[in-house]
Amino acid sequence: MLTMTRASLASPIPLYLQIADALRDRIARGVWQQGQLIPTLEQIAGEFDVARVTARQAVQLLMTEGALTPQRGRGTFVSAAAPSIKPVQVVTNLQELAEMYRSTTPELLTVDENSRVPAVGASLGTLAPAYTHMKRVHSTDGALYCVISLYLDERIFSTSPERFRTQTVIPLLMDLKPCPIAKAHQTLTIGSADAETARLLRVPADSPIARVERVFNDRDGLVIYYADVVYRGDVVRVEMDLGGTSLRKK
Template identity: 35%
Template sequence: MQKGQAESLSGHIPAYIQVASALRRRIETGEWLPGEKISTLEELEEEFQRARVTVRQAVGLLEKEGLLKRQQGRGTFVAEQVNDRRWLTLETSWSAIIRSIKRNVPRFIEVANPPSHPRLAPDEGKLAEEYGFLRSLQLRDGLPYAVVNVHIEKGIFDKYYDEFMEHTALAVFDTLRGTVVKRAHQTMTIGTADPEVANLLGVSLSAPIAECRCVVTSKDDVVIYVGEITYPSDCIRLHMDLLEDETSASSEVELSSPKPRRRSKKAA
């Protein structure tokens, strides 16, 4: 069973990942139905113009994901029950983001030489004099699903250090008394996993990843928070209601709540 014209494969992503992505898309869109026998290795090799070992790796990856089942002497079939692996919806509003991460508990990773400042684009705001830096691994059901790098303006970082050690940083920002946020925006790009991220998330080197970047600025346009969150691309989806009423992008968000705690001695 050979499909028509092969999907275009290009870029620096390993060939087997590209082939696996194309095959995964056929399953997710219903082009290959549950229980259906897929193309043979020979047919896929010819279609994608890739070596047999590359095609075999791609099929093997989808077998590990539970999307394909190999039957001895019969071929390879789409699994009867195909679970939706994209369980994590990327939120598009402040309140929804806070709601989705509020109960997360970060597992912090020690960084020998943390970057002193975040990278900023010209239109993202002004750098603060100093920042605190945190790197953590986020888990779901005991399994890692995100690597998070966070820069926080040093005054806020020191004042609420204990809160940042117990909760995700944005959830803390949502409860800070007297802090006024002028702007908060999030962008997403698609990249590939470097060796460290691949090891932390348990994915293949150069596997597709989604990189979300959240920037929060104060009233005087100083950047008080930069969060860079890396997800395996096969667990996320972006959903937007295109007819939902728009809110003013320039509106200010006033954050409120707990009193600062004294920084613990062990964290000095």
């Protein structure tokens, strides 16, 4: 039996939403396929060690979303096919990164915009006088795949605020004449989704995620762009050409 962990119980996210996330994830991964009969409310309640009413709330939420359909006398069935999320390739140079954003054309949902300074160490560069901070959720074909918290030098943002609000920032920076990016660096780490990230990406809390810290500096070492990007762990793909050795016959 899968019981809710202490972290889950202490989470500000209601239990039925956490269970709905777990059930939604099963559909997304194809564990529950379209047309399949799902377990009963009693079985779901027993699996997660919660009350039947909590299990019913979770299932009803997925019914509202159209993922599940009840059939009188038969049970509840998966009505929506698993969403297809294109893998996100981790690239290793700035030009490829810009092209990736141009080719994928993610759908943007800004969940916050304000003036805020990034909390970065001096080793990453000198901070600009002011930044525009935007927190966004990226999706493709309606499937959410990353949350990005980015900071853009206010002086650059003010040159074309509407475009920076409605388009991906990196291609816009690359198209500026002259391009202000003199140095670009990113760091990839693996972790698990916190409650807020899980809510925005609609995945279970503590799901695996890939976090990318991305920093662009101008020629004077000023941080003109800083981003903390969190990708769903199941969409990230890393490919590395390790080369090879040729065997010589003696």
